[in-house]
Amino acid sequence: MTALDEPADDLGLFGPDSVTWRIHGTLLLAVGGLRALFLQALHPRAMAGVAQNSDFRDDPWGRLYRTGDYVATVAFGTTQEARRAAARVRGIHRRLRGRDPYTGAEFRVDDPELLRWTHVCEVESFATTARRGGVRLTDADVDRYYTEQLRAAELVGLDPATVPSSAADIADYYADMRPKLALTKDAAAAAVFLFWPRMPLRVGLAGARAGWMGVTGLAFGLLPTWARQMYGGVGLPVADRTATLAVRSLAGTLSVLPERVRHSPRVRAGLARARAAERQ
Template identity: 45%
Template sequence: MTARLSAPARGLKAYVRHEVNVSVHGTEGLRLRERYADPPGDPGLFGPDSVTWRVHSDSPGMLMGGFASLMLQSLHPLAMAGVDQHSDFRTDPLTRLNRTAAYVVTTTYGSRQVAEAAVAYVRDRVHPHIHGTAPDGRPYSAGDPHLLTWVHVAEVRCFLAGYERFGAPPLTASERDRYFREVAVPARLLGARDVPESASEVAQYLRDMQPELQATEAAIEGIHFIRNFGTNPRERAAVRVVMNGAAALLPGWARDPLRLGRSDAVRLLLDRPLAQAAGRTLRWAMQPSEIVGMAYARMGRTPPAPHSDWRVHAEASNF
């Protein structure tokens, strides 16, 4: 039996839930019920028995994994040039976060028609307008299959690392491979090519990509901006805790060029306990997720019980 919360605890939970939902999903994100509740029996791109539904339902892992993916993606100079020259993240960072979260949640939990429409909108209406010349003189395009694969792999690698690092039951090797195989489907619909579909293929892909990666001035400046974002000291402190937790998900070869290197002692004695506390609060406040609940109900199923414990694993998946 679940213990009944006191009035102050209920108020705190409602406050945290509202603040996170507005920041991540925006004021409209949870109003579009039809994305997730209908039609009955439609599994979308994945379905309730998928590893993707399990991984993407974990609030702390997705939030910290999402920020980690932005940092990892920024290491590709052409991908970062597109963000730097076409995104309004400096003037309106929450809107970009809302768009990214909406895309991930919609393609994960929406009906097939809704998920495919979200992919088509980005592929056919957003990406054709994002192109230009990077500071090093090379042309770039958001529709470039090579860049699309990089952005995809960086994202899902970090989502999985966040899920496994911050307390969720670790996946088996076959489940990790199944996750990468599942999430390759929307990536290919978006235009990515040669998408790795197993943990070993992802690891090899990241090794192969390292010669192309570089921490440009735009990447370092962008991450510095996000790490210091907030309208008041409380918000800035919360963002810093989340960003430090996210940075810990990156492989060492990615942290140092982005100037995210922190000593092992600081990561162990400060960053990890603070990320642990933030994750506990997030999971307590955010689960059960209304969106996830609607998706399972669409399939006539009940969502699995939220993880009740919080164990920070010694290392994230090694990719």
């Protein structure tokens, strides 16, 4: 099926009544994505797989764009767009291998444990950042979001039955995973790089770098206490309160931006299909 063959009223895997659209339709998702990267890097094999196979140091903005576009396509694209994007990602992951930083043993990048860790860090970061940023989500909404996101987990090759699908399940999952986590050299280097990446040549370096460091610092501040402490950060409750106030302030600023700035082309296309479907 080509793009021309897809039904104009195809609202994708989730649709306008989903919690996914409420969470993924805000620019706070970018902050949540950075938070997820800090978390994901604490899994030694997950971080090794990225460090040994990725071009993120040479092309950080391209890597971030491609990741963001994939997330937006799965959430707001048509069903076929989401499936095609996931098929491309699975095809890439299927070919990649990494070396364990401690044992030297070879592992597959698409190992279910690594896919599950990546998925959980991502969706928990999106939900937590949105909620702390002022998006009105009840406990039931959050659980519904995690359940909806089982569709995204299945797209990357996971058995949905093996993926945590509630806030309680995710809390238990993190508790089980923490003994396996560590701040490796690759993770520490990645964290430094997130704070100080190569800036695009066409932007004002001083202002852009200051703004980027502010957003990255906010994402870091939104991490769970145990994760901040693993990086050597502050674990006091005041740090959590400060981060929450900061992300709410950012959300207020972002809310007044025009739609063409607040939403990517993929999100705008999904919203346009939803409006067209309502008029039919």
